[in-house]
Amino acid sequence: MTQEGQTGSKRRTRGARRHLGAPTIADVAREANCSPMTVSRVINSEGNVRDATRNQVMAAIAKLNYSPNRAARSLAGGEQVRIALLFDNPSASYLSEFLMGALEEASRRDVQLVVQSCEDVSSAKQLVRNLAEGGIRGFILPPPLCDDQDVLNLVAELDAIAVAVGPGRAAGSQGAVLIDDFQAAYDMTMHIIGLGHRRIGFIIGNPEQVAADRRLNGYLAALRDSKIEVDERLIVQGRFTYRSGMDGAEKLLSVEPRPTAIFASNDDMAAATVAVAHRRHLDVPNDITVCGFDDTDMASSIWPELTTIRQPIREMTAWAVGAITRMIRAKLHGEKVRPEQETLPYVLIRRESDAAPSLAQSRTRGQSPTRGKSN
Amino acid sequence: MTQEGQTGSKRRTRGARRHLGAPTIADVAREANCSPMTVSRVINSEGNVRDATRNQVMAAIAKLNYSPNRAARSLAGGEQVRIALLFDNPSASYLSEFLMGALEEASRRDVQLVVQSCEDVSSAKQLVRNLAEGGIRGFILPPPLCDDQDVLNLVAELDAIAVAVGPGRAAGSQGAVLIDDFQAAYDMTMHIIGLGHRRIGFIIGNPEQVAADRRLNGYLAALRDSKIEVDERLIVQGRFTYRSGMDGAEKLLSVEPRPTAIFASNDDMAAATVAVAHRRHLDVPNDITVCGFDDTDMASSIWPELTTIRQPIREMTAWAVGAITRMIRAKLHGEKVRPEQETLPYVLIRRESDAAPSLAQSRTRGQSPTRGKSN
């Protein structure tokens, strides 16, 4: 096609080093009848290009099926942006979503990702130190790392940038992307109430994670707004683990009269609740509704599948990579960096673990001493 | 600021574009009193360098704390190696291990990774086509993709290279890394037998995955070698899903006399078995031993935690990236590529779901009332 001859300049003088005929920016330029620089401008969507020119270039790009060479780009562009993903909480399902989001965006933006898991906060701090020393200028931090002020301070001290993914709450001066845990828990509770439930148990998460608190508050607020009196016995402490969920569920299911629904503040605890209910020969959802939070793998692995809240972790991480990249590049250009923040929408995923309370239970609900067990 | 005609002494006259003072190969050369070329040779451990020179260079490298610039390397080195990770089976725990292994190795070897998930085999084939067109020369394929001959053929046809991670079996002409599923299932069964069990139920996996078969065979072989007669009623078909595990477990636990142990060929089904056992008020492991396979997240999330077989997925994927990179580079250099294969060691992870059969059960079991077991 493109008459690959020696046009003007020094094409193919000694093409020995050209391994593959992948089109370069120069090829595009020739095709589009302009200079490579203009092509570069178009690719990087800089402003100063006439529309007509831009279109020509775009057409040429499409025609040649051109795609920029990353290596060349970062070589020429000066410093390669490298950012680290740290995590302390290797819940596999979280992690894989987290990684996918980051990977995708990182490859799109041509930043290099360093993925590191660490044992605890103190080892995290050491890691941050090492990485910063190794030239890492940005850190993406999921909970619980991003809820630890020490870690945040250290990053700042090292003149690096941190973005929190799904922190308990957004500190004002901090880059962060999150969902509204409070509102999500509120919505879920409202959903359960809407089903007709009045006695709704709640299992609190790990007190060390701020999100746990916000979820509890959402639950509380929904009860309040629905004029349902809070029964202290229906709120038990958990730690986000399956085991703690079992203990919590045992307690909750022993309360008289029994709750007709249990909202566990994560999926692991909800799964445990289902198990305990089954052990007591309670059918889920007919005898008891169980809802979770997070939409981890487990939520859809067990049976019945869990109604839960999905955090768009992938999108959140992608956003985080984008934001941190912008911030680092701004910094590299000597501009002032202002921390970006974003709240992304969650989704209430309705599956098979929730239903209206059965008649028998409704009767039971108030205070009547008769158990009225249905089965 | 342009008069730089002289060759040898190019000082930092115009470091305008130099963003950071990272030492370059030229700095090392100056320090080591040789040419950049020699330094390059040392870094790439090519043969032709005198020991004395090499040592000088090494010293200089150490002194300056030099580390090569990846972008420059791949730019100059010709083709950038890009490989794709495809998967059809987004089990989160598998995925995250898979990604971690790949990421790490990819960054070490400076290859670019493209991660793609796909819906089914036919969409996978389309993806492979697109990616190959986009210059991807290597594909890393986990099951079930790597068990599909069509996909494999397509990759070959497109003149790309595929490496299978944990395929059911290694086709001779295929790059692959796997564990010995047969031997692992054999070992697990032997472990259970060693505990004193004789009536051991087995839940088969998805018949479409070759590994399912090999696991079954391992179980069978262990029984045979232990002179335990196979009871057909104790072998039920599953599909690797939680739900199918529940069904299988229900069947198994209804057999008279009841098995004292159940070996499910993956963790999801094992978890389901535990749930069913609990529903029947059977204690795990005191009333019944339950073992899984894979060591997914779920194995250690539920209670009791599962005794299972761990595939070193991370290491496997890392190996796959290494192998495929070698193969592609060989091909680029016009050498003949011979598909590499590797079998990595698995680990039997003993947790809390297995125990010796109780006395009561032993009496029930086959015919001999005496345990005769040593422990």
Next chain:
DNA sequence: CTGAAAGCGCTAACAG
């Protein structure tokens, strides 16, 4: 065994 020269593909900086 070693080095000089010539780029790899792209972009920053400065002209027009």
Next chain:
DNA sequence: CTGTTAGCGCTTTCAG
């Protein structure tokens, strides 16, 4: 708005 020029840091080629 567009083009020119000079590299980014490294490796290939080819000549000592």
